[in-house]
Amino acid sequence: MRVRLYNARVLAMDGDMEIRRGEVWVDKNRIVYVGPGKEAVEENDKRNGRQMYVSGQETVKWEREIDLKGNLVMPGFVNAHTHSAMTFLRSYADDLPLQEWLEQQVFPMEAKLTGEDIYELSRLAILEYLSSGITANFDMYFQPEMIARASVDCGFRTVLVSSLNNFTSSLKEQEEEYQRFNHYDERIRYHLGFHAEYTTSEELLKGVAALAEKYQAPVYTHNSETRREVEECISRHGMTPTAYLDSLGLFCYGGGGYHCVYMTDEDIRIFRERGLSAVTNPGSNTKLASGVARISDMIAAGVNLAIGTDGPASNNCLDMFREMFLVTGLAKLREEDAAAVPAEQVLQMAVSGGAKALGLADCGCLAVGKLADLIVIDLQQPNMQPLNHPVKNLVYSGCKQNVKLTMVNGQILYEDGKYFIGAEPEEVYEKANRIIRRMTES
Numbered sequence: 001m002r003v004r005l006y007n008a009r010v011l012a013m014d015g016d017m018e019i020r021r022g023e024v025w026v027d028k029n030r031i032v033y034v035g036p037g038k039e040a041v042e043e044n045d046k047r048n049g050r051q052m053y054v055s056g057q058e059t060v061k062w063e064r065e066i067d068l069k070g071n072l073v074m075p076g077f078v079n080a081h082t083h084s085a086m087t088f089l090r091s092y093a094d095d096l097p098l099q100e101w102l103e104q105q106v107f108p109m110e111a112k113l114t115g116e117d118i119y120e121l122s123r124l125a126i127l128e129y130l131s132s133g134i135t136a137n138f139d140m141y142f143q144p145e146m147i148a149r150a151s152v153d154c155g156f157r158t159v160l161v162s163s164l165n166n167f168t169s170s171l172k173e174q175e176e177e178y179q180r181f182n183h184y185d186e187r188i189r190y191h192l193g194f195h196a197e198y199t200t201s202e203e204l205l206k207g208v209a210a211l212a213e214k215y216q217a218p219v220y221t222h223n224s225e226t227r228r229e230v231e232e233c234i235s236r237h238g239m240t241p242t243a244y245l246d247s248l249g250l251f252c253y254g255g256g257g258y259h260c261v262y263m264t265d266e267d268i269r270i271f272r273e274r275g276l277s278a279v280t281n282p283g284s285n286t287k288l289a290s291g292v293a294r295i296s297d298m299i300a301a302g303v304n305l306a307i308g309t310d311g312p313a314s315n316n317c318l319d320m321f322r323e324m325f326l327v328t329g330l331a332k333l334r335e336e337d338a339a340a341v342p343a344e345q346v347l348q349m350a351v352s353g354g355a356k357a358l359g360l361a362d363c364g365c366l367a368v369g370k371l372a373d374l375i376v377i378d379l380q381q382p383n384m385q386p387l388n389h390p391v392k393n394l395v396y397s398g399c400k401q402n403v404k405l406t407m408v409n410g411q412i413l414y415e416d417g418k419y420f421i422g423a424e425p426e427e428v429y430e431k432a433n434r435i436i437r438r439m440t441e442s
Helices: 038-048 084-089 098-110 115-131 144-154 171-181 202-215 227-237 241-247 265-274 282-287 295-301 320-335 343-358 390-396 425-441
Strands: 002-011 019-027 030-035 064-067 072-075 077-082 134-140 157-161 188-196 219-223 255-259 276-280 304-307 374-377 403-408 411-415
Touching (some): 002 374, 002 390, 072 343, 077 343, 084 098, 084 115, 084 144, 084 425, 115 134, 115 403, 115 411, 115 425, 134 343, 134 403, 144 157, 171 188, 171 202, 188 202, 188 255, 219 241, 227 241, 265 295, 295 304, 304 320, 320 390, 343 390
Parallel strands (some): 002 064, 002 072, 134 157, 157 188, 188 219, 219 255, 255 276
Antiparallel strands (some): 002 019, 072 374, 374 403, 403 411
16 A cells, blocks of 8 residues: 655654654555655655656655644554453453462363454454554464454454464474464464473473474563562572573574563573563553563663553553553652653554564564555644653643554554454454353353
């Protein structure tokens, strides 16, 4: 699709956080121009030799020209940790600590899921991602074929990661999935991983390390989410989860951890030296009373930080605006310092930090040649006025209602409250409710 977004405020996040007046051009799935307005077309043509932009009296044949009327265009948010299909448990299993929540509520219900359930429930999550300005997610759940199919059918970008543990999947399946989904569709990628140290035997972990060595690939997992998890790992192995997993050779080619709440100084050093990403999930960690991550310390150490919502059963909202506010708000409380983790750093975590964590080198900024994963923010709403500092407004007062448009891979999937995913929202809602009724009645 050939789209021109003009009369815009542009937050490119390509080396700085400056907002400039200009426009963004998209051809197929790539950004082909970011800069001043249409008067620069001819100069740009000559400089870059782009035949699609004809100089002289002829004009570009756009499929759409969208006047943003001074609204903000920026890269989309990257949800760096989630379990999309858990939408069926939204507000079903609440107000319990993590271990009881998993063992008493989540695992028994998940055993009733079918592949088609996962497909439909993933579509429901994608609707929420789009309305929250999320253009890519890092999805850990079983039956990845159904997640991939839902994403492709909706036009969404998903990076899959294995949820291997003692009860589901196998090393053979993970290797087959790694090969299959890294050649599945341009919007789908796959990374090696496992659920957590406490659900995965050492034999399996060594097998994952062998796969990482074979493919020189990063590995991802839940890491140090609760105090109990860390204490029990030290009791079993004499080391924290980070140190234990590193001792098995799991992080030789990078990767990352989800949550990373109870990190020691040594853990943070390992993350920095191994080039690991720490994905913080403040909404889920708050709701499950798991704790507050050491965000300031990890930033100071040079660890790449990203933000995830976690699943809709533990959050229960797939909303990057709420997560951004919690990242900075909880850090300020933890440090007792109102200057801790300023808005600009949080926004970078939600966009470029997430893209780096997922290995999406072509995402995370608006620049020529990058993938056209972008969003438009409506600044003409009370919570975004006055325009003293729009970047701070995004983090401190922004919300989902400010998202006017979400584009993934050059396709507009959400605009002004309407979804373009090949299905009507009402159909998706009805199927999700039918699934949970069947499961609770059986």
